[in-house]
Amino acid sequence: MAVPEEFAELVRSGHRLDSAELDALWARLDVAETGLFTGLWRGGAFDTGHRAAAMLGKSGWYGKRFDALMDVKPLICRDEDGALYSDTTAGRGEASLWMVEFRGEVTATMVYDGMAVFDHFKKVDEDTVMGIMNGKGFALDGGKPFYFWLARD
Template sequence: MKNIDYLNTLLRNGASQSEAFTFYDQLDIVEPEEMMGMWKGEEIVTGHPLEGLLSASGWYGKEFIDEENVHPLIFEKSDGILYAVRPNLLPVNLLMQNLHNIPKQLLSTSMSLLRPIIKTNKSAARLRKVDYRGTVTSAMVYDNKGIIDVFRKIDENTLLGIMDIKEQVPDKVFFFCLTKA
C-alpha cells in the first residue's frame, strides 16, 4: 500500500499509537526548505486526549514563512478568513483534561469570542532539525510552550506530524497530517 493510501486509511479509521508510530518511523525525513508556505492540517485519531480540540475550535493548519518565523496555529473563521493565534494564550493542558466535558459548539464559540485577544501577526515558533526516534528531520519548536512538532514526508505535498508535548506522557503523542494549501 502506498504511503498516501495508508494515510487516508488512518484519517478514515484511526489507529493505535503503535500503528501510527510504525507508519511514521518508515517515512522519509523532510528538510526545512520543503516546508515553506501554508499547510492545511487534519487530526489522526490514535487515542490522544487532544483529539477533537483543534478541529472543534476551527483549526486550519500551520504557516512556515522561513526557519525563524512560523505560525504554528492558523485558524479559520466561518467566512473562510485565516488568522494566526498566540499559542501561549491557549490553556491546552486544562482543555485536554476536560475536553470530553466541553460541548464542541462551545469551543467554536469561545474561539470567536477570544479572537481579538489571541490573534497575532507575530511568529510563535521556529523550524529546526531535531533527532526524534533516531532520525534527524524537521521540527517546529514553539517559542513559549513545551511543544515540538516533528515531521516526516509522505510526499512533496503531504506531511505526517506528531505533537510532542512536554507535560504529557512521552509514549502518547498527538498525530496529524499537513497538506500543502
C-alpha cells in the same frame, strides 16, 4: 501497499487508530528537510483519542503557515466569518523550524516559542507530511503523543 497509499487510507478511514499502527507508518517515512516547508499547510488529526484533537477542533484549526525558519504560525485557525488568523493565545506565541533528532533520526521539527512542545515531521511526498506532537503538558495524553498530518494548501 505503498506508503503514500497507506497514509491516504489512514487519513480517510475515519476510525480510531492505534498509536502502534501510526508509529509503524512513521518509521517507514523519509525524514523531512526544513526547506520543504513554505507557505500555508492544511492540517488534520489522526483519531487516537488524544485530547489535542478536541482542542484543535474547538479552535477552528485549519493548519500551519511557514513563512521562514524563524517565522512559523503553528495554529492557523478560522474565525466565525471563515477568515484565517494565527491564534497566538492558544499557541502561546508562534514557532520556529529546526532539524532535531527524534527517535534516532534528524528531521524537520517545529518548536513552539512559548511551550515545551515539538512537532516532528516526516515526508509522505513533496506536498504531504505526517506529524507527531511531542513535549510537555497537553502534547502528551496518557504518555502518548498527538499524531496529525499536513498537506500543502
